[in-house]
Amino acid sequence: MIYRSAMGVHWNEKEHYLYHNPSVEWDVLQWYKQIISAVKNEYEIALVITSDTVYENLDKHIKIILQNGL
Numbered sequence: 530m531i532y533r534s535a536m537g538v539h540w541n542e543k544e545h546y547l548y549h550n551p552s553v554e555w556d557v558l559q560w561y562k563q564i565i566s567a568v569k570n571e572y573e574i575a576l577v578i579t580s581d582t583v584y585e586n587l588d589k590h591i592k593i594i595l596q597n598g599l
């Protein structure tokens with residue numbers, strides 16, 4: 530029910546992942562922060578990157594930034 534937060538973040542029920550509203554043109558880091566914030570606001574849960582985190586279609590330098598905590 531993350532869509533209720535009206536922050537442009539959605540849940541793919543079939544494949545089990547969060548995704549953003551493609552009509553808003555933000556960069557990867559802006560969307561990362563938005564998703565983290567939406568989950569925190571809606572569920573009071575802090576998402577964290579772990580060794581099990583799977584990255585798809587991200588540049589290597591973005592992965593490094595995310596892994597180092599922005």
